[in-house]
Amino acid sequence: MKILIAPSIIAADFSKLAEEIKxxxxxxxxxxxxxxxxGHFVPNxxxxxxxxxxxxxxxxLPLDVHLMIExxxxxxxxxxxxxxxxxxxxxxxxxxxxxxxxxxxxxxSKVRLGAALNPNTSLKKIEPIxxxxxxxxxxxxxxxxxxxxxxxxVYSKITGLRKKFRFDIEVDGGVNSENGSKLxxxxxxxxxxxxxIFNATDANSAIRSLRG
Ligand code: DX5
Ligand code: ZN
Numbered sequence: 001m002k003i004l005i006a007p008s009i010i011a012a013d014f015s016k017l018a019e020e021i022k023x024x025x026x027x028x029x030x031x032x033x034x035x036x037x038x039g040h041f042v043p044n045x046x047x048x049x050x051x052x053x054x055x056x057x058x059x060x061l062p063l064d065v066h067l068m069i070e071x072x073x074x075x076x077x078x079x080x081x082x083x084x085x086x087x088x089x090x091x092x093x094x095x096x097x098x099x100x101x102x103x104x105x106x107x108x109s110k111v112r113l114g115a116a117l118n119p120n121t122s123l124k125k126i127e128p129i130x131x132x133x134x135x136x137x138x139x140x141x142x143x144x145x146x147x148x149x150x151x152x153x154v155y156s157k158i159t160g161l162r163k164k165f166r167f168d169i170e171v172d173g174g175v176n177s178e179n180g181s182k183l184x185x186x187x188x189x190x191x192x193x194x195x196x197i198f199n200a201t202d203a204n205s206a207i208r209s210l211r212g
Contacts, residue, residue: 001168001189005207006031006064008172009055010046011146011194018058020198027203031064031086033172033192035143036079038069041093042144049075049082056083064192066116066172068143069093073102080111088116088137088170096128103132114168118142119151123160134167138188141173146194150174155186162187177209184212 007029012020021032034052039045052065062085069075072089079087089099099115106113114135115126119142126136138161140154154171161169170190171183180191191210200206 002030003184003211004030004168004190005197005210006033006170006190006192007197007203007207008033008035008146008192008194009198010035011198013198017055021055021059021061024197024203024207025059025061027197028207029061029197031190032059032061033064033066033194034084035146036065036067036069037144040070041090042068044144049078052079052082052084062086064088064170064190066137066192067093068116073098076102076106076113080106080109084111086112086114086135088114088135090116090118090143091125092118092121096126099129100132103129114170116172117157119153119173123157130165133165135170136161136165136168137170137172137192139173140171140175140179143173148174150176150179152179155182158183158186158188175210177206180210181212 007024037044037046064086065084066088116137118139140151141148169188171188172192175191175193176196197206
Protein backbone atom coordinates (compact mmCIF):
# COMPACT_ATOMS: atom_id res chain seq x y z
CA MET A 1 0.00 0.00 0.00
CA LYS A 2 1.19 3.54 -0.74
CA ILE A 3 2.37 5.30 2.44
CA LEU A 4 0.37 8.51 2.87
CA ILE A 5 1.73 11.40 4.93
CA ALA A 6 -0.80 13.67 6.66
CA PRO A 7 0.72 16.77 8.26
CA SER A 8 -1.38 17.68 11.30
CA ILE A 9 -2.06 21.41 11.31
CA ILE A 10 -2.53 21.58 15.07
CA ALA A 11 1.28 21.98 15.12
CA ALA A 12 1.33 24.69 12.43
CA ASP A 13 1.93 28.40 13.03
CA PHE A 14 -1.71 29.57 13.16
CA SER A 15 -0.65 33.18 12.46
CA LYS A 16 0.18 32.11 8.89
CA LEU A 17 -1.89 28.96 8.41
CA ALA A 18 -2.44 29.32 4.63
CA GLU A 19 1.32 29.65 4.10
CA GLU A 20 2.00 26.63 6.35
CA ILE A 21 -0.51 24.55 4.39
CA LYS A 22 1.03 25.52 1.05
CA UNK A 23 4.47 24.69 2.49
CA UNK A 24 3.57 21.10 3.36
CA UNK A 25 1.62 20.69 0.14
CA UNK A 26 4.72 21.70 -1.83
CA UNK A 27 6.79 19.38 0.38
CA UNK A 28 4.82 16.35 -0.81
CA UNK A 29 2.05 15.85 1.76
CA UNK A 30 -0.75 13.49 0.65
CA UNK A 31 -3.49 14.55 3.10
CA UNK A 32 -4.04 17.40 5.54
CA UNK A 33 -4.87 16.22 9.07
CA UNK A 34 -7.19 18.60 10.94
CA UNK A 35 -7.73 17.96 14.66
CA UNK A 36 -11.16 19.11 15.84
CA UNK A 37 -11.32 19.44 19.63
CA UNK A 38 -14.24 20.61 21.79
CA GLY A 39 -12.73 20.91 25.28
CA HIS A 40 -15.01 18.10 26.50
CA PHE A 41 -13.75 14.83 25.00
CA VAL A 42 -10.23 16.28 25.18
CA PRO A 43 -8.88 19.13 27.35
CA ASN A 44 -8.28 21.48 24.42
CA UNK A 45 -10.28 23.49 21.85
CA UNK A 46 -9.17 23.94 18.24
CA UNK A 47 -11.14 24.32 15.00
CA UNK A 48 -14.73 24.00 13.72
CA UNK A 49 -16.47 23.57 10.33
CA UNK A 50 -15.75 27.22 9.48
CA UNK A 51 -12.00 26.72 9.61
CA UNK A 52 -12.30 23.48 7.62
CA UNK A 53 -14.21 25.41 4.94
CA UNK A 54 -11.52 28.10 4.86
CA UNK A 55 -8.76 25.50 4.64
CA UNK A 56 -10.60 23.76 1.78
CA UNK A 57 -10.26 27.04 -0.17
CA UNK A 58 -6.47 27.18 0.21
CA UNK A 59 -5.53 23.51 0.04
CA UNK A 60 -5.73 21.11 -2.86
CA LEU A 61 -5.13 18.16 -0.49
CA PRO A 62 -7.84 15.78 0.73
CA LEU A 63 -8.89 16.85 4.24
CA ASP A 64 -8.52 14.19 6.94
CA VAL A 65 -10.73 15.55 9.72
CA HIS A 66 -10.22 13.96 13.15
CA LEU A 67 -13.20 14.60 15.46
CA MET A 68 -12.12 14.58 19.10
CA ILE A 69 -15.52 15.85 20.25
CA GLU A 70 -18.61 14.70 22.16
CA UNK A 71 -21.72 13.98 20.00
CA UNK A 72 -19.68 13.87 16.79
CA UNK A 73 -22.57 12.65 14.62
CA UNK A 74 -24.50 15.83 15.50
CA UNK A 75 -21.85 17.76 13.50
CA UNK A 76 -21.06 15.22 10.77
CA UNK A 77 -23.03 17.02 8.05
CA UNK A 78 -21.45 20.35 8.96
CA UNK A 79 -17.99 18.90 8.38
CA UNK A 80 -19.11 17.15 5.20
CA UNK A 81 -20.53 20.45 3.89
CA UNK A 82 -17.30 22.21 4.93
CA UNK A 83 -15.38 19.91 2.59
CA UNK A 84 -14.01 17.06 4.73
CA UNK A 85 -12.92 14.06 2.62
CA UNK A 86 -12.22 11.67 5.49
CA UNK A 87 -13.87 12.05 8.91
CA UNK A 88 -12.73 9.94 11.84
CA UNK A 89 -14.97 9.61 14.88
CA UNK A 90 -13.75 8.31 18.24
CA UNK A 91 -15.40 5.02 19.11
CA UNK A 92 -15.27 6.14 22.74
CA UNK A 93 -17.86 8.85 21.99
CA UNK A 94 -20.57 6.89 20.11
CA UNK A 95 -22.40 3.54 20.17
CA UNK A 96 -21.52 0.98 17.48
CA UNK A 97 -25.19 0.95 16.47
CA UNK A 98 -25.13 4.71 15.78
CA UNK A 99 -21.83 4.23 13.93
CA UNK A 100 -23.49 1.53 11.78
CA UNK A 101 -26.41 3.80 10.86
CA UNK A 102 -24.08 6.70 10.00
CA UNK A 103 -21.97 4.45 7.79
CA UNK A 104 -25.13 3.36 5.98
CA UNK A 105 -26.19 7.02 5.57
CA UNK A 106 -22.96 8.10 3.87
CA UNK A 107 -22.52 4.92 1.82
CA UNK A 108 -22.04 5.84 -1.82
CA SER A 109 -21.01 9.42 -1.01
CA LYS A 110 -17.42 10.54 -1.66
CA VAL A 111 -16.83 11.12 2.06
CA ARG A 112 -15.18 8.34 4.07
CA LEU A 113 -16.14 7.76 7.72
CA GLY A 114 -13.50 6.06 9.87
CA ALA A 115 -13.18 4.99 13.50
CA ALA A 116 -10.55 6.44 15.83
CA LEU A 117 -9.32 4.70 18.97
CA ASN A 118 -7.39 6.10 21.92
CA PRO A 119 -4.21 4.29 22.94
CA ASN A 120 -5.92 2.36 25.78
CA THR A 121 -9.07 1.50 23.81
CA SER A 122 -9.12 -2.15 22.75
CA LEU A 123 -9.61 -3.16 19.11
CA LYS A 124 -12.54 -5.19 20.47
CA LYS A 125 -14.52 -1.92 20.60
CA ILE A 126 -14.68 -1.75 16.79
CA GLU A 127 -15.26 -5.47 16.18
CA PRO A 128 -19.04 -4.97 15.60
CA ILE A 129 -18.33 -2.50 12.76
CA UNK A 130 -14.93 -3.61 11.40
CA UNK A 131 -16.47 -5.14 8.26
CA UNK A 132 -18.18 -1.85 7.44
CA UNK A 133 -15.06 0.33 7.83
CA UNK A 134 -12.39 1.31 5.31
CA UNK A 135 -10.41 3.66 7.58
CA UNK A 136 -9.19 3.26 11.17
CA UNK A 137 -7.12 5.80 13.12
CA UNK A 138 -5.04 4.48 16.02
CA UNK A 139 -3.87 7.15 18.48
CA UNK A 140 -0.29 6.90 19.70
CA UNK A 141 -0.77 9.66 22.26
CA UNK A 142 -3.69 10.53 24.52
CA UNK A 143 -5.53 13.10 22.40
CA UNK A 144 -5.52 16.81 23.09
CA UNK A 145 -2.17 18.31 22.26
CA UNK A 146 0.62 18.07 19.74
CA UNK A 147 4.24 17.50 20.75
CA UNK A 148 3.48 14.65 23.15
CA UNK A 149 5.64 11.54 23.66
CA UNK A 150 4.92 8.63 21.31
CA UNK A 151 3.33 5.56 23.02
CA UNK A 152 4.82 2.27 21.67
CA UNK A 153 1.68 0.42 22.80
CA VAL A 154 0.30 1.29 19.35
CA TYR A 155 2.67 -1.10 17.51
CA SER A 156 0.91 -4.28 18.65
CA LYS A 157 -2.50 -2.72 17.95
CA ILE A 158 -1.48 -1.97 14.36
CA THR A 159 -0.19 -5.54 13.90
CA GLY A 160 -3.37 -6.97 15.43
CA LEU A 161 -5.62 -4.79 13.29
CA ARG A 162 -3.68 -5.40 10.05
CA LYS A 163 -4.24 -9.17 10.49
CA LYS A 164 -7.99 -8.70 9.90
CA PHE A 165 -8.25 -5.30 8.12
CA ARG A 166 -6.97 -4.64 4.60
CA PHE A 167 -7.88 -0.95 4.34
CA ASP A 168 -6.26 2.28 5.60
CA ILE A 169 -4.72 2.33 9.07
CA GLU A 170 -3.65 5.80 10.22
CA VAL A 171 -1.43 6.51 13.25
CA ASP A 172 -1.57 9.88 14.99
CA GLY A 173 0.59 11.21 17.79
CA GLY A 174 4.32 11.64 18.23
CA VAL A 175 5.04 10.21 14.79
CA ASN A 176 8.60 10.98 13.60
CA SER A 177 11.55 9.53 11.71
CA GLU A 178 12.47 7.27 14.67
CA ASN A 179 9.16 5.38 14.74
CA GLY A 180 7.83 5.95 11.18
CA SER A 181 9.40 2.92 9.51
CA LYS A 182 8.43 0.57 12.39
CA LEU A 183 4.83 1.86 12.20
CA UNK A 184 4.81 1.03 8.49
CA UNK A 185 6.37 -2.39 8.99
CA UNK A 186 3.64 -3.15 11.59
CA UNK A 187 1.03 -2.33 8.93
CA UNK A 188 0.18 1.37 9.18
CA UNK A 189 -0.08 3.11 5.81
CA UNK A 190 -1.19 6.64 6.80
CA UNK A 191 1.02 8.68 9.14
CA UNK A 192 -0.32 11.87 10.74
CA UNK A 193 2.53 14.02 12.01
CA UNK A 194 2.33 17.51 13.48
CA UNK A 195 5.43 18.68 15.36
CA UNK A 196 7.84 16.55 13.36
CA ILE A 197 6.82 18.18 10.09
CA PHE A 198 5.90 21.73 11.11
CA ASN A 199 8.94 22.19 13.38
CA ALA A 200 11.32 20.77 10.77
CA THR A 201 13.75 23.18 9.07
CA ASP A 202 13.02 21.30 5.84
CA ALA A 203 9.46 19.91 5.53
CA ASN A 204 10.44 18.09 2.33
CA SER A 205 13.06 15.91 4.00
CA ALA A 206 10.85 15.43 7.06
CA ILE A 207 8.05 14.04 4.88
CA ARG A 208 10.51 11.97 2.82
CA SER A 209 12.01 10.49 6.01
CA LEU A 210 8.55 9.35 7.15
CA ARG A 211 7.85 7.70 3.83
CA GLY A 212 10.95 5.61 4.37
C1 DX5 B 1 -3.37 14.69 19.54
C2 DX5 B 1 -3.25 15.29 18.18
C3 DX5 B 1 -1.83 15.13 17.70
C4 DX5 B 1 -1.60 15.65 16.33
C5 DX5 B 1 -0.21 15.28 15.89
O1 DX5 B 1 -4.62 14.98 20.03
O2 DX5 B 1 -4.17 14.63 17.30
O3 DX5 B 1 -1.51 13.78 17.74
O4 DX5 B 1 -2.52 15.13 15.41
O5 DX5 B 1 0.69 16.06 16.61
P1 DX5 B 1 2.14 15.47 16.95
O6 DX5 B 1 2.65 14.77 15.70
O7 DX5 B 1 2.98 16.70 17.31
O8 DX5 B 1 1.93 14.52 18.08
ZN1 ZN C 1 -5.41 13.85 15.02
